[in-house]
Amino acid sequence: MMNTIEIVNAWHQEITTWRHTLHSMPEVGFELHNTSQYVANKLESWAIRIDRSFGQTGIVGIIDGTLGEGRTIAYRADMDALPMQDQTGQLYASQNPGMAHACGHDGHMAMLLATARYFSENRDFRGRIIFLFQPAEEIGAGAKAMMEDGLFEQYPFDEVYGFHNMPRLPENTISLRYGPITGAGEKFRLIVKGCSGHSSVPHKCINPITISAKIITAWQSIVSECVPCSEMGVLAVTKIMSGEVFNSIPESAEAGGTIRFYEREVGKTLRRKMQLLASSIAEAYDAEAEVLFEVLCPATVNTPEQVDCVIDVAKQTVGAENLDTNVEPSPGGEDMAFFKKDDNIGACFFMIGSKGTNLHTCDFDFDDSIIPLGVTMLCRIAKQRLV
Secondary structure, three states, rough: OOOOHHHHHHHHHHHHHHHHHHHHOOOOOOOHHHHHHHHHHHHHHHHHHHHEEOOOOEEHHHEEEOOOOOEEEEEEOOOOEOOOOOOOOOOOOOOOOOOOOOOOHHHHHHHHHHHHHHHHHHHOOOOOOEEEEEEOOOOOHHHHHHHOOOHHHHOOOOEEEEHHHHHHHOOEEEOOEEEEEEEEEEEEEEEEOOOOEEOHHHHHOOOOHHHHHHHHHHHOOHHHHHOOOOOOEEEEEEEEOOOOOEEOOOOEEEEEEEEEOOOHHHHHHHHHHHHHHHHHHHHHHEEEEEEEEEEOOOOOOOOOHHHHHHHHHHHHHHOOHHOOOOOOOOOOOOHHHHHHOOOOOOOOOOEEEEOOOOOOOOOOOOOOOHHHHHHHHHHHHHHHOOO
8 A cells, every 4th residue: 555655746746737727727815716616626526525604715624534533633725816917937827917826825725635635535533634725815814704704613623734835945845943933913003183284384283294203213212122132023114194285284194014023922012112102202292193003913823732743744754854943933924823713722834945936926936846745744744643
C-alpha cells in the first residue's frame, strides 16, 4: 500500500490542474460564486458533506473518522483573489479583467482540496476534520463573517491550522514560531471639531487642522515612550482631510490610519494614550476630539501543543535542516485569528517557502512544486492529532 507522500505525489499533476483552473477564474471579496461552486463540486464528488451557510460564499466540509470519538481539528484555506491585473503570461492566466490570484490562494485551495480528498478515502481516524474555505481574507472580513453566522456553534473544533505560501523564504522549507506570528490590526479615525470662520481672523476661530497636527505630532512619541523595546507596536497616520477653500478655516478635520501590535496590552496602551492625548490637546484649544477604533483582525497566536505537532511533522517531511521554528513574525494582519474563538482553541499558522516573485505583485504565480509538501504536511498533522 502506498504511504501518504506516495499518494500525494501520484496526484500532483491533477492537483496542479485544479490550481490552474482556479487561477484562471479569480474573484474578490465575498463575490466568489464561481470559485465557491468549483470547490463545492469537488468536495461533493468525493462524498464529503458540505455546508454553505456561512460567510455568504464560504464553504465548510466535514469528514468524520470511522474509529470513534476524538478531537475535532479545522483546516482553513482562503479563496479570494486581488483586484489587480494578471500579468503572469500563463496559458491559465486570469479570465476576469482586473482580478488576479496574486497571493497564492488558488494554491491554498488546491492543497486543501487534495487533503479533503485524501481523508475522504482514508477515514480510519478518531474524531472529525473540518475544512474551512473562506472568502474575503484580503479585506479581513471572511473568517469573521463565517463565525458571526454561527460556524463555531454549528461545527465546534478544538484546534485550527492555517498555512501560506511564502516566496521570501527558502523553497521547500517550513517556518513557524511559538506565540504571535501575525499582528493585530485596527484602523482609527480622529475627528476634531473646532469653530469655522474667515482665515483673516483666526483668533475668532478654532482651527481643527492645526489642532489635528498637534495631536498627530504628539502621537508619534507613544510607541517609543510607552511600548517596551521587546514588544511590537506601530502607529501610522495615513490620511488627513479638512477644508475646501483657501480663505476659510473649516469647522472640522478628520485623520485616519492603523495601529498594529502582537500583545493585547500593547493595543490597550496605544488606544488609551491616543485618546488621552487627543482629548487633552483639543481641550487646551477649546476644541473637541474623538478617536474611534475598528478591529481589522486580532493577532494570530500559535499555541504550544499545536506548534509542537507541526514541528514534529515538518521534521518528518522536510527534515530539521529545512525547518525554522523562530521565523520573524509579521506585523501584517491575517484573519485566520477570528477562527480562534477563545483562548481554549489551539492554533498554528505556518509558512511554506517557495519560488516566485513577491506576493501581491501582478506577475506573481503560485509555485506548483510545493503542492506535495503542503498536502503531505496537512495529512500528517491530522493523522498525528486524530489517533
